[in-house]
Amino acid sequence: MVKIDTISEDNYHLIQVNGEIDASSSIELDAALKEASENTSKILIDLTSLEYISSAGLGVFISYLEELKKKEVSLVIFGLKEKVHEVFEILGLQHLMNIVETKEEAVKAVNEA
Amino acid sequence: MKHKLSISCSKSNLLKIRHFVADQLVSINLSEVELHKLVLAVDEVCANLIIHSNHCNPTKKIDVIIDLIGSEQIQFTIKDKGISFDLNKYQEPSMNEIVSSGRKGGVGLILVKRIMDKIEFSTEKNYNICRLTKNLGK
Numbered sequence: 001m002v003k004i005d006t007i008s009e010d011n012y013h014l015i016q017v018n019g020e021i022d023a024s025s026s027i028e029l030d031a032a033l034k035e036a037s038e039n040t041s042k043i044l045i046d047l048t049s050l051e052y053i054s055s056a057g058l059g060v061f062i063s064y065l066e067e068l069k070k071k072e073v074s075l076v077i078f079g080l081k082e083k084v085h086e087v088f089e090i091l092g093l094q095h096l097m098n099i100v101e102t103k104e105e106a107v108k109a110v111n112e113a
Numbered sequence: 114m115k116h117k118l119s120i121s122c123s124k125s126n127l128l129k130i131r132h133f134v135a136d137q138l139v140s141i142n143l144s145e146v147e148l149h150k151l152v153l154a155v156d157e158v159c160a161n162l163i164i165h166s167n168h169c170n171p172t173k174k175i176d177v178i179i180d181l182i183g184s185e186q187i188q189f190t191i192k193d194k195g196i197s198f199d200l201n202k203y204q205e206p207s208m209n210e211i212v213s214s215g216r217k218g219g220v221g222l223i224l225v226k227r228i229m230d231k232i233e234f235s236t237e238k239n240y241n242i243c244r245l246t247k248n249l250g251k
Contacts, residue, residue: 001128020128020131022124022127022128022131022156022160023124023127023160023163023164024124024125024127024128026217030217052131052149052152052153054127054153054156054157054160054221055157055160055218055220055221055223055224056160056217056218056221058220059216059217059218059219059220060217062208062211062212062217062220063215063216063217064215065212066212066213066215067215082145082146083145083146083149083150084149086146086149086150087149087150087153087224090150090224090227090228091208091220091223091224092208096208096212
Protein backbone atom coordinates (compact mmCIF):
# COMPACT_ATOMS: atom_id res chain seq x y z
CA MET A 1 0.00 0.00 0.00
CA VAL A 2 2.46 2.64 1.15
CA LYS A 3 6.19 2.61 1.72
CA ILE A 4 7.75 5.50 3.58
CA ASP A 5 11.49 6.07 3.89
CA THR A 6 13.07 8.82 5.94
CA ILE A 7 16.56 9.90 4.97
CA SER A 8 18.60 12.20 7.14
CA GLU A 9 20.41 14.61 4.83
CA ASP A 10 22.86 17.41 5.72
CA ASN A 11 20.45 19.77 7.44
CA TYR A 12 17.03 18.34 6.73
CA HIS A 13 15.01 15.14 6.85
CA LEU A 14 13.73 13.81 3.55
CA ILE A 15 10.56 11.71 3.73
CA GLN A 16 9.91 9.69 0.57
CA VAL A 17 6.35 8.44 0.18
CA ASN A 18 5.68 5.63 -2.29
CA GLY A 19 2.32 4.09 -3.19
CA GLU A 20 -1.10 4.97 -1.87
CA ILE A 21 -2.21 6.68 1.34
CA ASP A 22 -5.75 6.01 2.50
CA ALA A 23 -7.56 5.45 5.79
CA SER A 24 -5.75 2.15 6.29
CA SER A 25 -2.22 3.47 5.73
CA SER A 26 -2.23 7.13 6.84
CA ILE A 27 -0.92 6.07 10.27
CA GLU A 28 2.46 5.39 8.66
CA LEU A 29 2.68 8.93 7.29
CA ASP A 30 1.69 10.20 10.72
CA ALA A 31 4.50 8.23 12.37
CA ALA A 32 7.09 9.47 9.86
CA LEU A 33 6.04 13.11 10.26
CA LYS A 34 5.98 12.83 14.05
CA GLU A 35 9.49 11.41 14.15
CA ALA A 36 10.87 14.01 11.73
CA SER A 37 9.22 16.90 13.56
CA GLU A 38 10.87 15.79 16.80
CA ASN A 39 14.34 15.50 15.28
CA THR A 40 14.79 18.30 12.75
CA SER A 41 13.65 21.81 11.95
CA LYS A 42 13.57 21.23 8.20
CA ILE A 43 11.41 18.56 6.55
CA LEU A 44 11.17 17.77 2.85
CA ILE A 45 8.43 15.44 1.62
CA ASP A 46 9.03 13.71 -1.70
CA LEU A 47 5.68 12.72 -3.25
CA THR A 48 7.11 11.81 -6.66
CA SER A 49 5.99 8.18 -6.23
CA LEU A 50 2.70 8.89 -4.49
CA GLU A 51 -0.11 7.52 -6.65
CA TYR A 52 -3.09 8.26 -4.43
CA ILE A 53 -3.99 10.25 -1.33
CA SER A 54 -7.35 10.43 0.42
CA SER A 55 -8.55 12.76 3.17
CA ALA A 56 -6.92 10.52 5.76
CA GLY A 57 -3.47 11.36 4.36
CA LEU A 58 -4.28 15.01 3.76
CA GLY A 59 -5.61 15.15 7.31
CA VAL A 60 -2.24 14.02 8.63
CA PHE A 61 -0.47 16.89 6.82
CA ILE A 62 -3.11 19.38 7.99
CA SER A 63 -2.91 18.21 11.60
CA TYR A 64 0.80 19.10 11.77
CA LEU A 65 0.58 22.61 10.30
CA GLU A 66 -0.07 24.45 13.56
CA GLU A 67 2.37 22.36 15.57
CA LEU A 68 5.18 22.79 13.05
CA LYS A 69 4.55 26.52 12.93
CA LYS A 70 4.79 26.76 16.71
CA LYS A 71 7.97 24.68 16.76
CA GLU A 72 9.38 26.71 13.84
CA VAL A 73 9.83 23.57 11.77
CA SER A 74 9.65 24.23 8.04
CA LEU A 75 7.94 21.72 5.77
CA VAL A 76 8.18 21.68 1.97
CA ILE A 77 6.42 19.19 -0.29
CA PHE A 78 7.54 18.44 -3.83
CA GLY A 79 7.04 16.13 -6.80
CA LEU A 80 3.25 15.86 -6.79
CA LYS A 81 1.68 14.13 -9.78
CA GLU A 82 -1.08 16.17 -11.42
CA LYS A 83 -3.85 13.91 -10.05
CA VAL A 84 -2.47 14.22 -6.50
CA HIS A 85 -1.88 17.97 -6.84
CA GLU A 86 -5.52 18.38 -7.87
CA VAL A 87 -6.68 16.88 -4.56
CA PHE A 88 -4.50 19.32 -2.60
CA GLU A 89 -5.96 22.14 -4.69
CA ILE A 90 -9.58 21.13 -4.12
CA LEU A 91 -9.03 21.91 -0.44
CA GLY A 92 -6.89 24.98 -1.13
CA LEU A 93 -3.90 23.40 0.60
CA GLN A 94 -1.51 25.11 -1.82
CA HIS A 95 -2.26 28.28 0.18
CA LEU A 96 -1.53 26.65 3.53
CA MET A 97 1.51 24.55 2.64
CA ASN A 98 4.73 25.14 0.78
CA ILE A 99 4.36 22.99 -2.36
CA VAL A 100 6.97 23.11 -5.13
CA GLU A 101 7.75 21.01 -8.19
CA THR A 102 11.31 19.77 -7.80
CA LYS A 103 13.66 18.65 -5.06
CA GLU A 104 16.04 21.49 -5.95
CA GLU A 105 13.28 24.03 -5.38
CA ALA A 106 12.32 22.28 -2.16
CA VAL A 107 15.87 22.34 -0.79
CA LYS A 108 16.14 26.03 -1.65
CA ALA A 109 12.77 26.79 -0.06
CA VAL A 110 13.47 24.89 3.14
CA ASN A 111 16.83 26.59 3.57
CA GLU A 112 15.33 30.02 3.00
CA ALA A 113 12.51 29.45 5.46
CA MET B 114 -25.41 -0.47 -17.12
CA LYS B 115 -24.99 -1.30 -13.42
CA HIS B 116 -22.01 -2.83 -11.65
CA LYS B 117 -22.06 -3.95 -8.03
CA LEU B 118 -19.44 -4.80 -5.44
CA SER B 119 -20.42 -6.18 -2.04
CA ILE B 120 -17.56 -6.11 0.43
CA SER B 121 -16.92 -6.43 4.16
CA CYS B 122 -16.28 -3.42 6.40
CA SER B 123 -12.53 -3.53 6.71
CA LYS B 124 -10.26 -0.56 5.96
CA SER B 125 -7.97 -2.88 4.01
CA ASN B 126 -10.82 -3.31 1.49
CA LEU B 127 -10.66 0.35 0.44
CA LEU B 128 -8.00 -0.56 -2.12
CA LYS B 129 -10.33 -3.20 -3.66
CA ILE B 130 -13.15 -0.63 -3.76
CA ARG B 131 -10.89 1.85 -5.57
CA HIS B 132 -9.84 -0.78 -8.11
CA PHE B 133 -13.49 -1.76 -8.66
CA VAL B 134 -14.52 1.84 -9.34
CA ALA B 135 -11.55 2.51 -11.63
CA ASP B 136 -12.15 -0.73 -13.55
CA GLN B 137 -15.83 0.04 -14.17
CA LEU B 138 -15.11 3.58 -15.33
CA VAL B 139 -12.39 2.59 -17.76
CA SER B 140 -14.90 2.48 -20.63
CA ILE B 141 -15.65 6.17 -20.17
CA ASN B 142 -13.28 8.60 -21.70
CA LEU B 143 -12.17 10.35 -18.52
CA SER B 144 -8.85 12.03 -17.94
CA GLU B 145 -6.59 10.49 -15.31
CA VAL B 146 -7.26 13.47 -13.03
CA GLU B 147 -11.07 13.19 -13.37
CA LEU B 148 -11.03 9.43 -12.85
CA HIS B 149 -8.85 9.87 -9.78
CA LYS B 150 -11.32 12.38 -8.30
CA LEU B 151 -14.32 10.08 -8.77
CA VAL B 152 -12.44 7.14 -7.24
CA LEU B 153 -11.47 9.42 -4.34
CA ALA B 154 -15.07 10.54 -3.68
CA VAL B 155 -16.31 6.94 -3.49
CA ASP B 156 -13.33 5.96 -1.31
CA GLU B 157 -14.14 8.82 1.10
CA VAL B 158 -17.77 7.78 1.53
CA CYS B 159 -16.83 4.11 1.92
CA ALA B 160 -14.11 4.94 4.48
CA ASN B 161 -16.63 6.94 6.52
CA LEU B 162 -19.18 4.13 6.41
CA ILE B 163 -16.62 1.44 7.25
CA ILE B 164 -15.05 3.39 10.13
CA HIS B 165 -17.85 5.48 11.63
CA SER B 166 -21.05 3.67 10.68
CA ASN B 167 -19.81 0.11 10.99
CA HIS B 168 -16.81 0.45 13.34
CA CYS B 169 -14.59 -1.63 11.02
CA ASN B 170 -16.65 -4.74 11.78
CA PRO B 171 -15.73 -7.25 9.04
CA THR B 172 -18.99 -9.15 9.53
CA LYS B 173 -20.83 -6.06 8.23
CA LYS B 174 -21.00 -5.31 4.51
CA ILE B 175 -21.31 -2.35 2.23
CA ASP B 176 -22.51 -2.41 -1.34
CA VAL B 177 -21.07 -0.14 -4.01
CA ILE B 178 -23.19 0.16 -7.15
CA ILE B 179 -22.07 2.08 -10.20
CA ASP B 180 -24.69 3.12 -12.71
CA LEU B 181 -23.51 4.56 -16.00
CA ILE B 182 -26.45 6.54 -17.31
CA GLY B 183 -25.71 7.00 -20.99
CA SER B 184 -22.66 9.07 -21.62
CA GLU B 185 -23.89 11.97 -19.55
CA GLN B 186 -24.10 10.88 -15.96
CA ILE B 187 -22.59 8.49 -13.44
CA GLN B 188 -24.40 7.53 -10.28
CA PHE B 189 -22.66 5.82 -7.37
CA THR B 190 -24.89 4.21 -4.75
CA ILE B 191 -23.30 3.06 -1.51
CA LYS B 192 -25.50 1.02 0.83
CA ASP B 193 -24.94 -0.23 4.35
CA LYS B 194 -26.86 -1.19 7.48
CA GLY B 195 -24.74 0.70 10.01
CA ILE B 196 -25.41 3.91 11.89
CA SER B 197 -27.09 6.34 9.53
CA PHE B 198 -25.60 9.72 8.66
CA ASP B 199 -27.73 12.85 8.73
CA LEU B 200 -26.46 15.26 6.10
CA ASN B 201 -28.84 17.94 7.40
CA LYS B 202 -26.96 18.01 10.70
CA TYR B 203 -23.57 18.23 9.00
CA GLN B 204 -21.96 21.64 9.19
CA GLU B 205 -18.96 21.98 6.94
CA PRO B 206 -16.00 23.21 8.99
CA SER B 207 -13.76 25.89 7.55
CA MET B 208 -10.18 24.96 6.70
CA ASN B 209 -9.03 27.47 9.35
CA GLU B 210 -11.04 25.61 12.00
CA ILE B 211 -9.58 22.28 10.94
CA VAL B 212 -5.99 23.59 10.83
CA SER B 213 -6.19 25.33 14.20
CA SER B 214 -7.78 22.31 15.88
CA GLY B 215 -4.89 20.08 14.79
CA ARG B 216 -7.28 17.21 14.20
CA LYS B 217 -6.70 14.63 11.50
CA GLY B 218 -10.23 14.21 10.20
CA GLY B 219 -12.86 16.46 8.77
CA VAL B 220 -11.99 17.01 5.13
CA GLY B 221 -13.39 13.84 3.54
CA LEU B 222 -16.94 15.04 3.06
CA ILE B 223 -15.67 18.44 1.89
CA LEU B 224 -13.81 16.64 -0.91
CA VAL B 225 -16.90 14.60 -1.84
CA LYS B 226 -19.08 17.71 -1.96
CA ARG B 227 -16.60 19.55 -4.17
CA ILE B 228 -16.08 16.63 -6.55
CA MET B 229 -19.65 15.44 -7.01
CA ASP B 230 -22.61 17.37 -8.43
CA LYS B 231 -25.13 15.89 -6.01
CA ILE B 232 -24.98 13.98 -2.71
CA GLU B 233 -28.07 12.39 -1.20
CA PHE B 234 -28.43 10.34 1.99
CA SER B 235 -31.59 8.35 2.62
CA THR B 236 -32.89 5.27 4.44
CA GLU B 237 -34.82 2.58 2.59
CA LYS B 238 -35.79 -0.89 3.85
CA ASN B 239 -33.22 -0.94 6.69
CA TYR B 240 -30.47 0.24 4.34
CA ASN B 241 -28.69 3.56 4.59
CA ILE B 242 -28.18 4.80 1.09
CA CYS B 243 -25.68 7.38 -0.10
CA ARG B 244 -26.14 8.39 -3.70
CA LEU B 245 -23.46 10.41 -5.49
CA THR B 246 -24.17 11.88 -8.90
CA LYS B 247 -21.61 13.21 -11.34
CA ASN B 248 -22.63 14.89 -14.56
CA LEU B 249 -19.99 14.26 -17.17
CA GLY B 250 -18.65 17.03 -19.30
CA LYS B 251 -18.66 19.43 -16.34
